[in-house]
Amino acid sequence: MLRVVYLSRSHLPPDKTAAAAELGSILEASRRNNAQAGVTGALLFTGELFAQVLEGPFAAAEAAFNRIQRDPRHSDIVVLHRGTPGAAAFDGWSMASAAAPPGIAVHPALSPPAGSGGEAAGDAIIALLRALLLRTPKGAGSRLPDGEATAAEELVRP
Numbered sequence: 001m002l003r004v005v006y007l008s009r010s011h012l013p014p015d016k017t018a019a020a021a022e023l024g025s026i027l028e029a030s031r032r033n034n035a036q037a038g039v040t041g042a043l044l045f046t047g048e049l050f051a052q053v054l055e056g057p058f059a060a061a062e063a064a065f066n067r068i069q070r071d072p073r074h075s076d077i078v079v080l081h082r083g084t085p086g087a088a089a090f091d092g093w094s095m096a097s098a099a100a101p102p103g104i105a106v107h108p109a110l111s112p113p114a115g116s117g118g119e120a121a122g123d124a125i126i127a128l129l130r131a132l133l134l135r136t137p138k139g140a141g142s143r144l145p146d147g148e149a150t151a152a153e154e155l156v157r158p
């Protein structure tokens with residue numbers, strides 16, 4: 001299994017409604033493609049940046065990340081960690097979407113010091129995304145469809 005954890009600068013429109021619509025279409029394509037390819041992960045959009053964890057069979061995760069890197073809806077991709085974990089951190093989530101609370105932009109996991117990448121930086125993002133998923137309200141359009149919700153509940157149980 002391959003895991004890639006990265007940060008990138010969003011190019012979604014500044015208008016919140018327009019950005020939410022575009023994020024919705026990113027998630028829709030992600031869930032469709034990832035479910036088919038056996039890729040799982042989680043995505044956070046803060047309004048300014050994206051943090052994403054992608055994991056799955058090596059070739060599938062690599063192919064997804066190659067597509068994502070070419071997407072003009074973001075830039076300045078910084079890969080914090082790329083490795084082969086023992087187990088998926090977001091098993092059962094084709095692409096979980098974490099709701100961004102106010103002030104999240106200053107969370108230290110989202111601005112790791114230059115050159116501080118590596119597994120710890122990746123793990124800090126994973127911990128943040130998991131914590132945010134715990135707080136993400138159901139029915140806000142940010143959780144997975146029903147079929148995958150059961151696995152999600154398992155994952156976020158404290």
Ligand SMILES: Cc1cc2nc3c(=O)[nH]c(=O)nc-3n(C[C@H](O)[C@H](O)[C@H](O)COP(=O)(O)O)c2cc1C
Nearest residue numbers: 026029030033034050052064067068071073074095
């Ligand atoms: C921040 C970000 C995250 C994305 N994550 C995924 C993803 O996990 N899986 C995926 O297939 N596409 C993802 N995309 C979309 C891809 O860049 C691309 O638009 C999409 O895979 C094309 O799929 P389609 O040809 O089926 O429409 C992401 C895009 C952005 C900007």
